[in-house]
Amino acid sequence: MATKLTKLLHIKYPIIQAPMFLVSNVSMVTEAMKGGIAGCIPALNYRTLDELRAALKQLKSNKVEGGSFGFNLIVNKSNLKYKEQLRVICEEGCDFIITSLGSPEETINQAHQVGIKVFCDVVDLKFAQKVEALGADAVIAVNNEAGGHRGNLSPEMLIKELVAHCKIPIISAGGVGTKADIDKMLSYGAEGVSVGSPFIASLEAGVTDEYKQACIDYGEKDIVVTERISGTPCTVINTPYVQKIGTKQTWLESVLNKHKKLKKWVKMIRFSIGMRATEKAATQATYKTVWVAGPSIEHTHEILPVKMIIEKLVN
Known part of the structure; x- marks a missing residue:
């Protein structure tokens, strides 16, 4: 299952365990790395910068060959902690950052100075071309089957449109719960997938058993x-x-x-x-x-x- 994403992040399988508010944690991402995929945590899952820094240090010590870890940043004005979170992440280091809900320009500039790759959530071609021009390393194509904040286009339509007009790798987000789903997204031209909801009902997820059971x-x-x-x-x-x-x-x-x-x-x-x-x-x-x-x-x-x-x- 070698793709541009596996080469970019040095992982075994072209899968990112998607960042999920309140759900994702160090244990989940550590197990993701052990399983040969990348894991990502929203920076907003940590109330303080000290907690965020501690998580970064722990993940660096837990990292194994064939795995990769990153953090998700909300980069618009609704996240008052954004600039300080970016500073801490760049100081401690990780493999990649996923940006959401705003312009990633500042994140790309600062992250690239310390060797951190930046992937950007997009829902259409217009924004994908903008972030590519800013220097993004890949785009996360959020389709209409995604959990949380989703796009408006079907996976096939969005992936094929982005592949036709962008030179950077396309990572599909939404609609993946099985191996067949992964194969389908790759057949459309995606270089990997971001998978979130199937990991909510995991032993390591930091949510109540009621939430996990609801997913069943x-x-x-x-x-x-x-x-x-x-x-x-x-x-x-x-x-x-x-x-x-x-x-x-x-x-x-x-x-x-x-x-x-x-x-x-x-x-x-x-x-x-x-x-x-x-x-x-x-x-x-x-x-x-x-x-x-x-x-x-x-x-x-x-x-x-x-x-x-x-x-x-x-x-």
Whole structure:
């Protein structure tokens, strides 16, 4: 399964264990590296810079041949910690950074100075060409089957369009739960895949057993898109609580989001409220169950170690 991604990150299989808010942790990424793939953690999973630095040091000491690790940065103004997180990551070092929701220019410039590769989330050709021009090492093509913040295009349409017009590697994100799915994405021209939801129900994931069990009990048909988490459409499991609160923004948010000067602050407030809600649902037993996941939970049937999930994906 050698591809440009395996060569770029020196990994055995062309798979990135996707960064998942609250879910991803050092244990998961360590097992990912042992399994011959790359693992990634959102920097926002750490409340303080000291905790982020400690995680970087631990992963460096845990690194094995054939594995790779990185961190995800939200690079827009909603993440007030962004610049300091980037500084710490560049000081300690990792193999790659994945940028989301903003311009990656500053990240690319600083990361490349210390030998860190930068992959950028994109949902269309226009943004892919922008980040390629800025010097990105690869793009993460987020399609309409992704979990969390997803794109609008199908995997086939998005991958083929990017492959036809971009020179850097295309890594597909969304719609992968089996080996057949990986083969399909590679057949479209992708150099690898980013896989998240199948790893939620892992022994190492840092979330409640209720969240993990939900990924077993619910399936593809139970995934809905909500505007109530971050202000940007996000996929969640359609639990009774989600049905109760609805998936559309409030009428007040709708009005304020049309105001040129206020919409930035409205989004920041919604992002803060939504993140607190998902954190409670992921880490505590609560009836307010807002569980982020993608359609690929359709293939999750039991809670397994990360090692076995990787084996199922590659065999």
